[in-house]
Amino acid sequence: MTGSDYSSKFSAWLANGSLSPVSVFYEIKKYEAIFGSNESTYWLVFELLWRDFFKYTSMQFRNKIFQQDGIGENEYDFESDQYLINNWINGKTDSDFINANMKEIKNTGWMSNRGRQNAASYFCKILKQDWRTGAAYFEEMLIDYDVHSNYGNWMYLAGVGNDPRSRTFNAEKQAEQYDPDQKFRKLWLK
Structure with missing residues (x-):
């Protein structure tokens, strides 16, 4: 999660239209024809497809992407606790992995x-806050903000x-898998 090789860094250019997904x-296909496909080329194409998927989902459902029950019209119960929201924004939750990510977005966009x-x-799942509040915060902070991807993912x-399944990420397991040496957390939590 640190260094130059974990991301293509294309997202800001894709989001503002300076770079075409096509x-x-x-x-990528030219590269694969010469050097062969690999895990990185697979994931680049996969993420480009997700961007299009969320774009067309937004076009289909229009303003429903901003509604509490979303496009799935599933009941979404939440609390409204500004203290918890502020702690999340400022990287002061019970999870050092979440805190590191929140400090990164706050300091870099x-x-x-x-x-x-x-x-x-x-x-959404641990703090049980209104997902639209989190989505709006990301909208405000991200330099590569894209309405379709942001609200689609939220x-x-x-x-x-x-997806009708209710999925909860286990931040501690994710930290063990993607930041086993704590390099990312040490970078943002020092």
Whole structure:
């Protein structure tokens, strides 16, 4: 989750329209024709497809992506606790992994996809706050903000999106898997 090789760094350019997903796709295919496919090229294409999926979902459901019950029209119960929300924003939760991710976004305007999913899941499922508040915070902070991907992912993690399963990320297991040496956490929590 640190260094130059864990992300393509294309997201800001894709979000503001300076880079075409189709161009990226064809460049990946050219690369694969010469060097062969690999896990990285697979995931780049996969994430490009998710961007399109969320874009077309937004186009289909329009303003429903901003509603409490989302496009799935599933009941979403939440509390409204500004203290918990502020602790999440300021990286002062019970999870050092969530805290590191929240400090990264606050200081840089960036957070990895892994961090975004964990932070959103924590906000929705552990803190039980209104997912739209978290989505709005990401909208305010992210330099690569994309309305479709942001609200699509938040609905998914709140359990009111395309996937009817209610999924909760285990932040501690995720930290063990993706930051086993605590390099990321040490970087942001020193």
